[in-house]
Amino acid sequence: MKQLTVALGERSYPIFIGAGLIDDTNLVAPYVVGSQVMIVTNDTVAPLYLERVKTLFKAFDVSVTILPDGECYKNLETLNKIFDQLLERRHTRKTTMVALGGGVVGDMTGFAAACYQRGVEFIQIPTTLLSQVDSSVGGKTGVNHSLGKNMIGAFHQPKAVIIDIETLNTLPQQEVSAGIAEVVKYGLIRDVSFFEWLESNIDRLYALDPEAVTYAIEVSCQCKASVVSEDEKEGGVRAILNLGHTFGHAIETHMGYGVWLHGEAVSTGMVMAADLSYRQGWIEKEDVQRITTLLKRVDLPVTSPEEMTIDLFKSLMAVDKKVIDGRVRLVLMSKIGDAIVTDEFDVSSFDETLSTI
Amino acid sequence: MKQLTVALGERSYPIFIGAGLIDDTNLVAPYVVGSQVMIVTNDTVAPLYLERVKTLFKAFDVSVTILPDGECYKNLETLNKIFDQLLERRHTRKTTMVALGGGVVGDMTGFAAACYQRGVEFIQIPTTLLSQVDSSVGGKTGVNHSLGKNMIGAFHQPKAVIIDIETLNTLPQQEVSAGIAEVVKYGLIRDVSFFEWLESNIDRLYALDPEAVTYAIEVSCQCKASVVSEDEKEGGVRAILNLGHTFGHAIETHMGYGVWLHGEAVSTGMVMAADLSYRQGWIEKEDVQRITTLLKRVDLPVTSPEEMTIDLFKSLMAVDKKVIDGRVRLVLMSKIGDAIVTDEFDVSSFDETLSTI
DSSP states (O other), X not given: OEEEEEOOGGGOEEEEEESSGGGOHHHHGGGOOSSEEEEXXXXXXXXXXXXXXXXXXXXXXXXXXXXOSSGGGOSHHHHHHHHHHHHHTTOOTTEEEEEEESHHHHHHHHHHHHHBTTOOEEEEEEOSHHIIIIITSSOEEEEEETTEEEEEEEEOOOSEEEEEGGGGGGSOHHHHHHHHHHHHHHHHHHOHHHHHHHHHHHHHHHTTOHHHHHHHHHXXXXXXXXXXXXXXXXXXXXXXXXXXXXXXXXXXXXXXXTTBOHHHHHHHHHHHHHHHHHHTTSSOHHHHHHHHHHHXXXXXXXXXXXXXXXXXXXXXXXXXXXXXXXXXXXXXEEETTEEEEESOOOHHHHHHHHHHO | OEEEEEOOGGGOEEEEEESSGGGOHHHHGGGOOSSEEEEEEETTTIIXXXXXXXXXXXXXXXXXXXXOSSGGGOSHHHHHHHHHHHHHTTOOTTEEEEEXXXXXXXXXXXXXXXXXXXXXXXXXXXXXXXXXXXXXSSOXXXXXXXXXXXXXXXXXXXXXXXXXXXXXXXXXXXXXXHHHHHHHHHHHHHOHHHHHHHHHHHHHHHTTOHXXXXXXXXHHHHHHHHHHHHOTTOSSGGGGGGTTHHHHHHHHXXXXXXXXXXXXXXXXXXXXHHHHHHHTTSSOHHHHHHHHHHHHHTTOOOSOOTTOOHHHHHHHHTTSTTEETTEEOEEEEEETTEEEEESXXXXXXHHHHHHXX
């Protein structure tokens, strides 16, 4: 088992990575506050892991909320179902919530924990690669609004993140790919040697070789933890974690949530960011090719939906959170392994990227 | 004009109290972040003060959301209307929200500000006595759930609180009374000399004599600010501000939100707390009488709805946030001017209070 720490003073917390951790009662017990536990999961994950996780918390008074599976349910209405359960089961302020599932379950459970009685504790047990390497770490929680993704939410850090790599064995291949998109992101923004490792090991990772998976999750979480420790509430450097996301959110909003997986949209978004970085003269044409090739090797999309025009992209990007006083701020690259956040890019290059990729 | 400070380190903020402050552009301008302002008000307050407050922020790009007036609209559904407006008007992270109205508007605007894009700044402009002396100060924000009051929310401090006492001139007398209930609370929990001042000056206060009103608001806000500075997130002493509230919330939940005004429910709740304190042998029968008399002089209710049984009260109180691991914690008094938070009271005395008051 590997253990990392997200260093945030009194809100610091551990990330555990290993095989079979969802059966390890001694590991999780110290992170439960009070006597009540509310497990939130969805109707895909529940048949696979709910009974084991209920056993994990058998020393406590356990309630369960099962949500419908899908990004399209990540909204205030579904959130209210969690509150219904918490109140019907009379959960007090000393409740510990547990998110068992992917990014949608984690974001909603964390946001419910942030708001229930103005804040209770929660534990993340991510079961998808994407949530294990990204969304379960760092305290960003929230729901979507019909006019924008993740527009309603809170910063609320978990007490612990329990990553059991064996849960990936039940994950559809398409979702493994989507998770790998975020793994590639860490190489692109901060770690060229990890990017090179991925170029050599992507097939083992895609095949869920335990050693490769553990290493990729560990490096990804370490990168995320270090960025979050530097800038918890995204006043500065944390924005680099959004590489590909502003383009990607536009695609997700246009297509309707869940039609493209988040990681798929980020994959295309990273290619767009790379293309624009190249047009700015910051990276080589060959770098764009390396990135595109790597993503294609795990069957990720690298071009945006054909019908999306320049104007449509711009209109959708204008409501993104990365817009400050009217200027779109993008995460671009000065080289592979070095991201920059800027609103200073050539408008005609931007238009070319939007129409080409 | 009086100025107080809520001391919370980098989240410290001023409270301004005076006549005509909602026309004072120079006063408010330093507290606006960015170029966009979203004023949230309701359909009762809008015809009275909206134009003046729009003028107050005329240097900025102003949007407005007008909510229906009433506690029964303080829910997630109405909250979503604020998010709709924010997104339709393309408000960015650098938006300043402004709550113009009473406690419901303040709580909902503050909660919307806490959640919109994971947190934007807001300014409180409370226009009711209750919100001026209580809810606009201290950062408690949120909405109700059908199973419990204020069950969903956040701690989110405003940038400034602007209290214009002239707005009280348009307030219905019943709401003046409701506000006075919270004013009396400060005397009961921490300040016997202020309680005595109220016994001598309650008629002037009820008649909205500007000098008496300013003094009562100043002492109340000073008390609240000092308690909040000691314990922002209610880990300890802040709970004394809930004197009368656990009983009162049960009444409000039973009657349906808004049938009894919040301050009216708190009035009866404080009499219940006083009665139980007397039955415990902590205060004199005469003290209960003094409190009851003072509240009755401003036409506040001092007994609970006749149909509310002991069991009903207990059942409603069991979902209150003051319940920890199954025990109801109550704010009681060891004397007038000294509150204590305890779950150690005689159950038969508790039952007698519930059936008598």
